[in-house]
């Protein structure tokens with residue numbers, strides 16, 4: 001059994017907490033931490049619905065100071081579900097205290113912080129996994145499978161989008177503060193950036209434009225330039241109203257067919273010759289799957305698969321390059 005603790009009990013902290021409770025044969029929940037003592041019992045918002053903890057966890061030691069918790073409880077695994085600008089500080093603190101770490105996306109607010117996280121993980125031999133959850137989403141995996149197999153012919157171009165409302169529910173309004181979250185350009189957009197990096201690899205350079213209306217960087221639109229002439233574009237915007245909800249999807253055009261992820265999360269193949277068909281998708285809890293992979297890696301004492309820290313740092317660097325390009329109006333080379 002791995003002794004596990006969670007730092008940050010907002011929307012994602014509660015989501016991970018519920019998943020950990022479902023892994024009771026693998027994980028022993030030994031401590032919880034949030035700067036706000038009432039967070040455990042509060043219902044928390046996310047852009048995909050509310051999160052709450054339905055079981056009574058009042059018997060689990062609760063701390064408002066993460067350092068005190070880490071020193072007293074000495075967990076084997078720590079989940080860092082904090083605002084982005086705090087990821088590096090607490091992930092490093094947890095590894096220094098002897099724990100393996102799962103930390104939410106994006107990896108950090110700056111590239112320098114991400115380098116320190118990787119350096120600490122390597123120096124102390126502690127596993128570090130960043131929650132770029134789409135790599136465990138079966139619909140998104142289909143894009144990688146079709147791209148890698150060449151089954152639909154040569155890849156030509158792809159277009160991604162991800163739209164939402166401004167996440168005004170975040171603790172202390174951290175989501176709306178560009179220095180803390182990177183706003184839509186880093187926070188929401190990083191899901192597509194990670195998918196693009198994972199499937200197509202890093203581009204040669206990016207050119208981006210951004211919008212700043214209700215928050216700085218509330219929208220971003222990027223063209224990813226690849227040396228082989230293939231083209232990828234992506235747009236993200238969180239300036240929609242409350243009733244809009246959340247939408248995302250992509251088109252990937254191959255020589256012989258177009259692959260589509262619909263708003264409903266279906267994957268459709270539109271062949272140039274022939275009828276459109278759906279690719280059967282087994283819907284899984286991507287957050288649970290990423291956690292199970294980290295737990296297996298710890299138990300089997302092997303490197304984590306799929307979400308290796310260096311790759312999630314590349315994703316962060318790609319998103320930061322897009323922000324720089326939008327700020328300067330110049331292309332940014334990776």
Ligand SMILES: NC(=O)c1ccc[n+]([C@@H]2O[C@H](COP(=O)([O-])OP(=O)(O)OC[C@H]3O[C@@H](n4cnc5c(N)ncnc54)[C@H](O)[C@@H]3O)[C@@H](O)[C@H]2O)c1
Nearest residue numbers: 008009010011012013034035081082083084104105170171
């Ligand atoms: N993977 C996904 O699909 C996904 C979705 C939403 C959010 N996220 C990420 O998850 C992370 C958390 O987002 P959220 O929506 O849960 O935020 P949130 O604002 O709902 O929750 C953050 C929590 O951290 C607590 N906190 C702040 N400072 C603390 C400290 N020093 N010590 C202990 N607790 C502290 C706050 O009280 C709050 O409860 C972010 O990095 C976000 O980008 C990921």
